[in-house]
Amino acid sequence: MTFRLRSALVAAALSVLAGSMPKAADISGAGATFPYPLYAKWADQYKKETGVGLNYQSIGSGGGIKQIKANTVTFGASDMPLAAADLESAGLVQFPTVVGGNVPVVNLEGVKPGELVLDGPTLAKIFLGEIKSWDDPAIKKLNPKIKLPSQAIAVVHRSDGSGTTFIWTNYLSKVSAEWKENVGASTAVEWPVGLGAKGNEGVANNVIQTSGAIGYVEYAYAMQNKMTYADMINKEGKRVAPSTQTFQAAAANADWANAPGFYQILTDEPGAKSWPITGATFILMHAVPDDPVAATGALKFFAWAYEKGGKMAEDLDYVPLPKPVVALVKKSWAAGIKTPEGKPLLD
Numbered sequence: 001m002t003f004r005l006r007s008a009l010v011a012a013a014l015s016v017l018a019g020s021m022p023k024a025a026d027i028s029g030a031g032a033t034f035p036y037p038l039y040a041k042w043a044d045q046y047k048k049e050t051g052v053g054l055n056y057q058s059i060g061s062g063g064g065i066k067q068i069k070a071n072t073v074t075f076g077a078s079d080m081p082l083a084a085a086d087l088e089s090a091g092l093v094q095f096p097t098v099v100g101g102n103v104p105v106v107n108l109e110g111v112k113p114g115e116l117v118l119d120g121p122t123l124a125k126i127f128l129g130e131i132k133s134w135d136d137p138a139i140k141k142l143n144p145k146i147k148l149p150s151q152a153i154a155v156v157h158r159s160d161g162s163g164t165t166f167i168w169t170n171y172l173s174k175v176s177a178e179w180k181e182n183v184g185a186s187t188a189v190e191w192p193v194g195l196g197a198k199g200n201e202g203v204a205n206n207v208i209q210t211s212g213a214i215g216y217v218e219y220a221y222a223m224q225n226k227m228t229y230a231d232m233i234n235k236e237g238k239r240v241a242p243s244t245q246t247f248q249a250a251a252a253n254a255d256w257a258n259a260p261g262f263y264q265i266l267t268d269e270p271g272a273k274s275w276p277i278t279g280a281t282f283i284l285m286h287a288v289p290d291d292p293v294a295a296t297g298a299l300k301f302f303a304w305a306y307e308k309g310g311k312m313a314e315d316l317d318y319v320p321l322p323k324p325v326v327a328l329v330k331k332s333w334a335a336g337i338k339t340p341e342g343k344p345l346l347d
Helices: 004-018 036-050 062-068 084-090 121-126 137-142 163-175 177-182 199-209 220-222 244-251 292-308 310-317 322-337
Strands: 027-031 054-058 074-079 092-108 118-119 153-160 195-197 212-218 231-233 278-286
Touching: 027 062, 027 292, 036 054, 036 220, 036 292, 036 310, 062 074, 062 163, 062 278, 084 092, 092 199, 092 220, 092 244, 092 292, 092 322, 118 121, 118 137, 118 195, 121 137, 121 153, 121 163, 121 177, 121 231, 153 163, 153 199, 163 177, 163 212, 163 278, 195 199, 199 212, 199 220, 212 220, 244 278, 278 292, 292 322
Parallel strands: 027 054, 027 074, 118 231, 153 195, 153 212
Antiparallel strands: 074 278, 092 212, 092 278
């Protein structure tokens, strides 16, 4: 199945989910493209089990934050967590759903998934435009057994406000002082070089179509579209491949219990098996929703996802949250998401 056809079918499925139910029964959300394949799968199964539809707009984390702040959706989704002060000022509550990883994806003739390896400083120089060709000595030093072409590197990056970009640029800022000083970490940055594309879907599609390209996508997009990804040298100097195991190794360092608003950034984590570009994805909801019925519906959906959606998450190469973390999340709902009268929406 082609990338475009798969995307169209997923979009059609969500459209059916939204359109086949009375509006009052729908759950509305918008934001991150990072978890979109999983939310689509959860939505399909949840509709079958409960008859309740989900209308989720995969518009990027920046758009999700804007829409929840504007109160046009029941929940926003972002891969960039908001700090406690930002949550408080906006009257929002935040909680994680799953953990995943960003991966460098390339289009190089003759190179198979996992054959190429890169490290953080080299990756930063590529995205700074300082390394311009695939046969650059820095890349050749890391890959002495691969015949690299004398071909220009075509950088592809996100054009929209993106939590995937935040995770990516946060990592580059940790491994490159030059990147940190000149570009920084955010959902949207002034890219030194490259072509912009909308969503994980757009970046994946552009890399697939462009010989010599490199970009970054959430791992599920790379796997579903059989893209060529690169291994990475992590903080411990170990070569690691992207997988649920290496994402889990990075996430094992997270101290969710002592993080206000579950604020955790999982890039460049220690550990011999840790994937260096790991991140959680988050849901944003109003602490006192204008529509308590809709908000209750959304919480029931995520409660169901925590209970029954773990296998579906693993099938798409995401890491489900550990049960103790899920318990913390549900406890945060009871304390933080209430009716105007101060009663918890879910006990």
